[in-house]
Amino acid sequence: MSGEEALLEALNSTPVVDGVPRDLWRDGPALSQWAARHGGGGGPAEREWLRKTRDALQTVVRGASGPEILAAFLAGVRKVPRWSGDRLDWVLEVEAERRLAVELILAWARIQEESPGRLRPCANSDCRLFLVDHSRANTARWCSMRTCGNRLKARRHHERRRRAGGAAAPGGTGARPDRSS
Ligand SMILES: [Zn+2]
Numbered sequence: 001m002s003g004e005e006a007l008l009e010a011l012n013s014t015p016v017v018d019g020v021p022r023d024l025w026r027d028g029p030a031l032s033q034w035a036a037r038h039g040g041g042g043g044p045a046e047r048e049w050l051r052k053t054r055d056a057l058q059t060v061v062r063g064a065s066g067p068e069i070l071a072a073f074l075a076g077v078r079k080v081p082r083w084s085g086d087r088l089d090w091v092l093e094v095e096a097e098r099r100l101a102v103e104l105i106l107a108w109a110r111i112q113e114e115s116p117g118r119l120r121p122c123a124n125s126d127c128r129l130f131l132v133d134h135s136r137a138n139t140a141r142w143c144s145m146r147t148c149g150n151r152l153k154a155r156r157h158h159e160r161r162r163r164a165g166g167a168a169a170p171g172g173t174g175a176r177p178d179r180s181s
Pocket of ligand 1: 144
């Protein structure tokens with residue numbers, strides 16, 4: 001599997017839909033399909049590993065825990081050399097039901113090493129998605145400019161106007177997230 005793509009799919013499996021946090025992986029069949037698409041078997045033990053690993057990775061990427069909490073998921077995992085023709089491959093040695101979960105952590109580790117600081121949560125605090133910033137300037141803040149970026153820009157514009165206008169808008173000053181959709 002493409003490590004980064006699979007990792008982002010996993011991290012972004014708990015979106016906020018119409019203001020309500022959802023877990024797309026709570027649904028067994030949906031997660032089984034995801035696992036199958038990435039070469040897994042999709043059985044209950046594998047799903048359990050995937051959910052727990054995803055939860056831990058989300059906590060780490062949000063900065064709520066240090067990466068050491070990931071160590072437990074790697075216990076007993078080995079990489080062993082194997083020749084295919086004249087090429088040396090390093091092959092994961094781990095129970096089948098843990099393989100995908102371990103690969104997610106290895107994908108996370110690769111991004112940390114090759115693109116440090118590029119994997120981060122969306123800057124919209126109402127959004128629970130993550131992004132990998134591939135821009136040269138490393139200034140991307142939103143999971144999507146089309147959704148979160150525009151929404152936040154509109155909200156800031158609204159707040160600036162409200163402050164500049166002095167009088168409170170009808171309905172009081174309680175800062176409610178706008179539900180434009
Ligand atoms: Zn977002």
